[in-house]
Every structure is written in structure tokens, then in C-alpha cells.
Amino acid sequence: MTITPITPADSGIRVAVSTVIFSQRDGRIVLPLVRRTRDPHEGQWALPGGWVDAAENLDATASRTLAETTGLAPSYLEQLYAFGDIGRSPERVVSIVYWALVREDVARAAEQHNVEWFDVSELPELAFDHTQIVDYALWRLRNKVGYSRIAHGFLPSHFTLADLREVYESILGKRLDPANFRRQVENSGTLIPTDDFRTGSHRPARLYRYNHDVELAERGPLPH
Amino acid sequence: MTITPITPADSGIRVAVSTVIFSQRDGRIVLPLVRRTRDPHEGQWALPGGWVDAAENLDATASRTLAETTGLAPSYLEQLYAFGDIGRSPERVVSIVYWALVREDVARAAEQHNVEWFDVSELPELAFDHTQIVDYALWRLRNKVGYSRIAHGFLPSHFTLADLREVYESILGKRLDPANFRRQVENSGTLIPTDDFRTGSHRPARLYRYNHDVELAERGPLPH
DNA sequence: GCAAAAGTGTTGTGATTACACCCATGC
DNA sequence: GCATGGGTGTAATCACAACACTTTTGC
Known part of the structure; x- marks a missing residue:
């Protein structure tokens, strides 16, 4: 029996994973951003992420891109939302967005090149719809802190x-x-x-x- | 300036949308399933859904497939989770899953061919990972009923x-x-x-x- | 001793629970 | 009348907020 794709494998849709990584520093919530080195939005700040490899689970992609940014494993990692509106990128990209918490000491230990940590209340202009994504991640964080123990994820x-x-x-x-x-x-x-x-x-x-x-x-x- | 894809547009990953539709009937929670007419899992029951068109937003795809199943607009529609594990389908498919509530009278008014409503406590074996997906949707429903007013979505x-x-x-x-x-x-x-x-x-x-x-x-x- | 953070005690308030009780209808 | 679900009253309990108070350190 043969498998009959209803759409061609080349559907014109690509799948990416991005991660909103939160840490805590001097009583402020901070997150790491990377500077884009190519179009679209070259030179602007964006969430760390990457394309989903055909042989890699979504969670694994999130962990990998997170490791490439902070250098270490997060204390909490959860899928946030799938953003896939038509106009959010010149090409059609569906981004599976995760959010993560990293401990303060972990974040400080593994500073990387072309990555910068920003106070969430003083973010620069972000590429794509990443400002909206960060807003939503912050909303989830503030909500979740009220009915779970995730706040511990920030601490050593x-x-x-x-x-x-x-x-x-x-x-x-x-x-x-x-x-x-x-x-x-x-x-x-x-x-x-x-x-x-x-x-x-x-x-x-x-x-x-x-x-x-x-x-x-x-x-x-x-x-x- | 040219756009340089990092992966080819044919990444081997296809994007689908499925929807867990809940309704209420005689004090039971019920949901509609469709019988698959092709491989993989031909003949098994599955969640209604379809491929994401390159020119269609994710929400729109969910609304469309929901209309094709129940024939009418839901009283509540929300994204549930993106399922994208490697082994969940013979080909690599990332499914953006939504969940919806439809009023009892609406569901009864628009019964469709090859769609059947099942009591959630008596589900048949489902195709792919759809059993796990329904379990998660039910968990979200039960949680959300505790801190929101979604239960009204079931009623006329x-x-x-x-x-x-x-x-x-x-x-x-x-x-x-x-x-x-x-x-x-x-x-x-x-x-x-x-x-x-x-x-x-x-x-x-x-x-x-x-x-x-x-x-x-x-x-x-x-x-x- | 004094300032300041660590830690304990007490009291009031509002939400939740359990349950007794009355009301209005069909039969 | 009587069974039954609709609707009201009330007291006990619990979680939480406000705030007074004691303890232990550095200087």
C-alpha cells in the first residue's frame, strides 16, 4: 500500500522553533536575544531558534537552540504556542515557540558571542512578530507563577x-x-x-x- | 536583497491542523471523529483536520475543518498544542491541534456523513497519536472549567x-x-x-x- | 545601642462547604 | 397530599491579608 500525500511535500511552509528564555538578575527578569545576520530583518534582535530538522523532535530542537544560546540545560522548558500567520515573515513560516527558565548562575556562567541579555521592560525593537511572542510568554510566566512552583526554576x-x-x-x-x-x-x-x-x-x-x-x-x- | 533559506523549502516536514471538538449530550461529553479513507491508518477513527494551505492562517484552517465537520461556527476555539514527534506518522508531520466547544443544539443540527459522535469515556482506538491528543484536550477542558466560564460554550x-x-x-x-x-x-x-x-x-x-x-x-x- | 532583615503571633475578612429549610409545580 | 427539583438561609471552616511583635546579626 502506498502513501498518498494530499499536498506535495514541498508545501511552501517551513517549520521553525524559537525559545523565549527567561532568567533573573538583580530583581529584574531578563532574556537573551540574538542579532540577526541575514535578511529578513538583518541586524535586528530576535529570539534564539532554528529550523526543525526532519529527524529531530520539536522539544529536542528547542533544547538544542537553547543550549547554543545559554550553553546549558534549562530548569524548565515548555511549549508556548505555534505562531503561523501568513504575514509574519516574507515566506510562510510556522514557528513552534517554547519558553524556558534558566537559573541565574547558569546564565551568567555561559555568556556567548552575539547574544545579549535584555531587561524585559526595556526591550529593543524585535524582528518578525517576536515582540508579541515575548508579551505572550511574559503573560504565561506571570500567570503560571500564581498556581505553580516554576519560580524555583530561576534559583540555584x-x-x-x-x-x-x-x-x-x-x-x-x-x-x-x-x-x-x-x-x-x-x-x-x-x-x-x-x-x-x-x-x-x-x-x-x-x-x-x-x-x-x-x-x-x-x-x-x-x-x- | 535576496532571501536565503537556510533549509530548502522542501524540508520534508508537512504542517497539518486537527481539532478536538467537544459537545455535551445527555450529561456526557462527546466529540466527533471521522473515519480515515486512506493510509496510514485507513479505516480507523481520527480527529477532523487537514493540511495547512500556504495562504491560510492556522486559526482559519481550524475553523474551516471544524465547519466541514459540524457545519457551523464553534462557541469557543483555542489552540491546544503542536504535536511534532518523529514517529507519530510515517512521514514527518507537525500537527497544530486546536480544541473547540460547540453548543448541543448546533451539533445536533448539523450531522454529517462519515462523522460520528463518541462519548469521551468510550472512545475507540484512534489513528496516529490522537488518543494522547484527546487525553490532553480533556485535561485542558477540565482544568479550564475551574477558572473560566467556558462551560457556557456548551449551552444554547x-x-x-x-x-x-x-x-x-x-x-x-x-x-x-x-x-x-x-x-x-x-x-x-x-x-x-x-x-x-x-x-x-x-x-x-x-x-x-x-x-x-x-x-x-x-x-x-x-x-x- | 541601633538599624534592618529573619522569623512568629494574632486578628479580621471573604470564599467555600455542608446542610437545614421553604417554595412551587405535576401528578 | 406528596414527591421533586427550584431556591434561600445560616453556621463552620479555611485561606489569605494586614500588621504588631520578637529574634539575631553587623556596625
Whole structure:
């Protein structure tokens, strides 16, 4: 039996993957952009990404392009949305966009050439529809921080409650009550207190580590 | 200036759109499947869908294939996920999957040939990875019903609180307290009481209509 | 001692739950 | 009348926010 394509394999549609990578730095949310070296939009800043190879899964493409940018594995990676409007590029391109979180220390360790990290509130003009894509990724991030534990994805293995609170505050853009914040996260069962403290200023703060028995976010029946 | 494709236009990857269409019938969630008329998986049941035309937006393709199945416009339509694993089809196919809600009366009015509606708890074996896709769509539906008003998408323009409660109960798979349910939805501001009542058995029940000033679900910065 | 962050205690408020109870209709 | 679903009332509970207060460090 033969397989009969209904459209020719050359359908005029190409498939790309881009990734919105978030990290945290000095209480700000930052993301890496690459400068385009060819048309269209040569010279403009764009999200890191690449074409999907016929023998490579979408997730793998996202991981690969992410590694090529930050040099290391993310602490969280999730598909965001498929953008495929006709006018978003001179040729017809469907972009499967992912979003990722990388820890602050990981991001700092692997700075690359022609990659620059920008504060999300001070982004330059972006190529294609990437401004809209970043807006949507930010919306998802702010939403998801309210009902999951993804904020931990920004932090190194050991951290204080003030560190974690700072992450929440920079994502949500508002101050949180330290006392109530402490109780909320203590009751969530996602943190394991250690016997170590961070000293240096004022009263030492206890260091916590993440309880890896609980997922950063519920993903439903999708394979992880 | 010339555009230089990095991969040839014939990348060996084709782009399709499929849609998981939900409706409600006798307290059960049902969805339409089409029988495949060619290989691969000839004769098996599959989600309605089609190839993306180079001149057609993804949303438009979803609406079109949905119309070809149910014959009418959905009350809710949202992108679900892009499935693109290597092994999911003999050829490399990236499927942008949407999910939709259609009102019970709309679904009943437009029954089509070679389309059959199945109870989601009694699905046959499906082609490709469509079983997994339906599982994920159901998970999203059950989640979203908890924090949005999409359940209204199943109902005709006028309905009783018992109708609405039945929708919630069939989605969530559990009974809800009628008294508390009433207060919750009355306080949500999404319902407008009418002066009409449904009679026929016991005490007549007031008919409500949906307040179209509030969206069925918050979609963030994505264009609707 | 003093400032400041770490950490604890207390109180009020609003949403949710469980359930008792009344109302209006068909039979 | 009586069974049944429509609709109201109410008290207990819980999560959360606001804020006063104590503890422990650096200087």
C-alpha cells in the first residue's frame, strides 16, 4: 500500500522553533536575544531558534537552540504556542515557540558571542512578530507563577526565602508580605529546610533546597 | 536583497491542523471523529483536520475543518498544542491541534456523513497519536472549567442553572451542591436572568442568558 | 545601642462547604 | 397530599491579608 500525500511535500511552509528564555538578575527578569545576520530583518534582535530538522523532535530542537544560546540545560522548558500567520515573515513560516527558565548562575556562567541579555521592560525593537511572542510568554510566566512552583526554576540549588520572594516580586511586579509569603511556601511542601544559613548582613537566613519530588508545574498527560 | 533559506523549502516536514471538538449530550461529553479513507491508518477513527494551505492562517484552517465537520461556527476555539514527534506518522508531520466547544443544539443540527459522535469515556482506538491528543484536550477542558466560564460554550442562548450545573458535573465527573453552585455563578456576574421560566416538571426554573460583556476565557495578549 | 532583615503571633475578612429549610409545580 | 427539583438561609471552616511583635546579626 502506498502513501498518498494530499499536498506535495514541498508545501511552501517551513517549520521553525524559537525559545523565549527567561532568567533573573538583580530583581529584574531578563532574556537573551540574538542579532540577526541575514535578511529578513538583518541586524535586528530576535529570539534564539532554528529550523526543525526532519529527524529531530520539536522539544529536542528547542533544547538544542537553547543550549547554543545559554550553553546549558534549562530548569524548565515548555511549549508556548505555534505562531503561523501568513504575514509574519516574507515566506510562510510556522514557528513552534517554547519558553524556558534558566537559573541565574547558569546564565551568567555561559555568556556567548552575539547574544545579549535584555531587561524585559526595556526591550529593543524585535524582528518578525517576536515582540508579541515575548508579551505572550511574559503573560504565561506571570500567570503560571500564581498556581505553580516554576519560580524555583530561576534559583540555584540552595537559596533563602528572601531570594525566592525576590523572584516572585520581580515576576509579579509588586511587593509581597515576608511573613505571609513564608507561611505560604512553607505549607506548600515544596521546600526542604537545610541546616545551613547565609550570613553576611543582619540576622542569618536559613537556606532551603527544592523538593524534587514535586514537579515545578503540572503538565497533564503530556509526556515530560 | 535576496532571501536565503537556510533549509530548502522542501524540508520534508508537512504542517497539518486537527481539532478536538467537544459537545455535551445527555450529561456526557462527546466529540466527533471521522473515519480515515486512506493510509496510514485507513479505516480507523481520527480527529477532523487537514493540511495547512500556504495562504491560510492556522486559526482559519481550524475553523474551516471544524465547519466541514459540524457545519457551523464553534462557541469557543483555542489552540491546544503542536504535536511534532518523529514517529507519530510515517512521514514527518507537525500537527497544530486546536480544541473547540460547540453548543448541543448546533451539533445536533448539523450531522454529517462519515462523522460520528463518541462519548469521551468510550472512545475507540484512534489513528496516529490522537488518543494522547484527546487525553490532553480533556485535561485542558477540565482544568479550564475551574477558572473560566467556558462551560457556557456548551449551552444554547437560554438555559437554566440546572442546565449549567449539569455541564459542570459532566466535565468534572462529580456532583455539585445546587445551592452553592447557584451562588457562585450568580456572584460571578456572567449570567443575566431573564423573565422567562422553563416549565414542565415541578417548580418552573428561571432561564438565564450569558453576559457577552465577559469573555469565556482570558486569552492574554494573543489576538482573538 | 541601633538599624534592618529573619522569623512568629494574632486578628479580621471573604470564599467555600455542608446542610437545614421553604417554595412551587405535576401528578 | 406528596414527591421533586427550584431556591434561600445560616453556621463552620479555611485561606489569605494586614500588621504588631520578637529574634539575631553587623556596625
